[in-house]
Amino acid sequence: MRVIFNEEMKAVADDLDRMAQDVSKAIKGAGAALLNSDVEAAQTVIDGDIEIDALESSVIDQCVKLLAKQNPVATDLRVVVSTIRLAATFERMGDLAKHVAETARRTYPQSALTDEARPVVEQMVAFLDTTADRLPAMLSDRDTKIAQQVILDDDKLDELHHQTFDIMLSDNYDGDKQHLIDLVLFGRFLERLGDHAVSAARRVVYIVSGFDPSKKPGPDEGTNID
Template structure:
């Protein structure tokens, strides 16, 4: 029985790594689709989100089964409960990438925004892609130096998000109403992606160190829930 338990715990960890890899690919493809108005790539992101959702269901089913059958305690319990929370966070990150792809698809063959706002969103997309890659690497390696880097990347995203409002509020910028709406939504989606990346980083820090203070970061408390 113990060998089966160990094997299932390994499956839980591997499932999270696979899920994070899909999320990293999704955000990279979604931001590229936005930047260059690539319809095919946007549709790939939208279709691929089903796989992320399915991985979340598999992880949740396995985690709940482990709780019910094995009644883990101490470190094992922390791992299982954290896996359930991590899968939910990764699923939301996938949803945010899908939202970006929806906008890219909806504005095709044009890009969603132009000018200074496009420059800011391109930078935010690059930072979000870094967050996605580092979250994947963090789940694979449990290297806490990566956790700190994720938080630094999110700080850059937060500043760029603030910068985006300066452009939106500048009456001299020739943005259409649709571009104004897209600018606000896209900035918010990218900023939220970073927040969820920080949530993953702190949860992994908690798993490695056992320090509950490392796990305190709930992006849902920072504003309206946008997946």
């Protein structure tokens, strides 16, 4: 049983790693699409979301079969249940990256960003590019140091998100209503990507240590502007 469990769990872990890699690419692609009005990058992110959704279904199906056939307990059970929840988190991150890409595609060839908004959004995108690199690394190596860094750093993204509102509300703001609406929306999407990354990081810590670093579920931490 033990050997079979390990083999089957390895197959699920490979799919979950692939999800993390796909999500990582989607985040970077969405950021590039937004900053550079790159409609091809946007389309790649939008089209790629189907694979992320399919991987989620596959991961969950495999986990349910594992639970039925292998009756894992203790750490093994913790891994399987956390894997189900991680797959849901990654699926949601793929959706959010797609939403950002859709905004970039909709405004093309114009940029969705005004000159005033651009610097802070560049910083949010740069922050999330770092997060995107960390996701597959923390997962495949079960690296709690990287996971802790993702959790600790999220305040910076929240602070940048707050700044988007300061910019919009300032008298000098140079955008029209559509720019304002778009900035509220993709500001929110980028901030939520960070929240979900924190949630994923917490699950990695939980898998490794059995300790849940928060009694509060991850995705809603941070900013309370909304």
